[in-house]
Amino acid sequence: MTKQDNAKKLAGEASLTHVENGMTIGLGSGSTVYWMMRKLGEHIKEGLNVKGIASSRQTETWAAEFGVPLTNFHETQHIDVAIDGADEVDEAWNLIKGGGGALVREKVIADAAEKFVVIADESKLVSRLGDFHLPVEILPFGWEVTAERIAHLGGRTVLRKRDGEAFVSDNGNYIVDCDFGIITDAEKLHKQLKLLTGVVETGLFINMADEVIAGYADKAKSLKR
Numbered sequence: 001m002t003k004q005d006n007a008k009k010l011a012g013e014a015s016l017t018h019v020e021n022g023m024t025i026g027l028g029s030g031s032t033v034y035w036m037m038r039k040l041g042e043h044i045k046e047g048l049n050v051k052g053i054a055s056s057r058q059t060e061t062w063a064a065e066f067g068v069p070l071t072n073f074h075e076t077q078h079i080d081v082a083i084d085g086a087d088e089v090d091e092a093w094n095l096i097k098g099g100g101g102a103l104v105r106e107k108v109i110a111d112a113a114e115k116f117v118v119i120a121d122e123s124k125l126v127s128r129l130g131d132f133h134l135p136v137e138i139l140p141f142g143w144e145v146t147a148e149r150i151a152h153l154g155g156r157t158v159l160r161k162r163d164g165e166a167f168v169s170d171n172g173n174y175i176v177d178c179d180f181g182i183i184t185d186a187e188k189l190h191k192q193l194k195l196l197t198g199v200v201e202t203g204l205f206i207n208m209a210d211e212v213i214a215g216y217a218d219k220a221k222s223l224k225r
């Protein structure tokens, strides 16, 4: 296992101190979440009684693999704790997410949760957001116009592709990866993007994280803001 994978594993596993019997857990997406879910499955086999709400099809697959029972928003609107990875975490704990293309459901879950715990290996910790290109989910209909409007805000946009075709999110939408350079006012940019017709959601998670657990090669540490 690489040092980075181990850091992800340590951060993911450490987040389970927030999980107690009877809880409903928001399950994020991505490789750090994978390690959290693998360990969660072990706890469930040992008798822990919890349910999860999955933020992506990939996470649903892992839930089935590790024996994590799932529920959904029809059955419960209450999420005790959401645990999810991030592509960048700044010093104010604002995030860029969506590298895996699950940003909309991840945000709905994080927003609904009483507590939102971010798990990230140390490479994700930055002083300012923006090195990682900002994912923005947009409607396929007229996506060229929406991408052009985003570009007018000062960002270079690239339609995300997979196997040469437009990447389609679990919600049936497209994602444009946007380069705004270093983002000086993340909240303002998020609001400007959200005002554009055709934009479904941005990968900027402003003021949402309640705790950040950083993973290092040999330890995980809950950060102080």
Ligand SMILES: O=C(CO)[C@H](O)[C@H](O)COP(=O)(O)O
Pocket: 008, 028, 029, 030, 031, 032, 033, 084, 085, 086, 087, 096, 097, 098, 099, 100, 101, 102, 103, 106
């Ligand atoms: O936002 C995400 C998916 O949409 C992921 O949480 C983010 O990309 C981090 O992934 P990883 O844990 O694999 O580094």
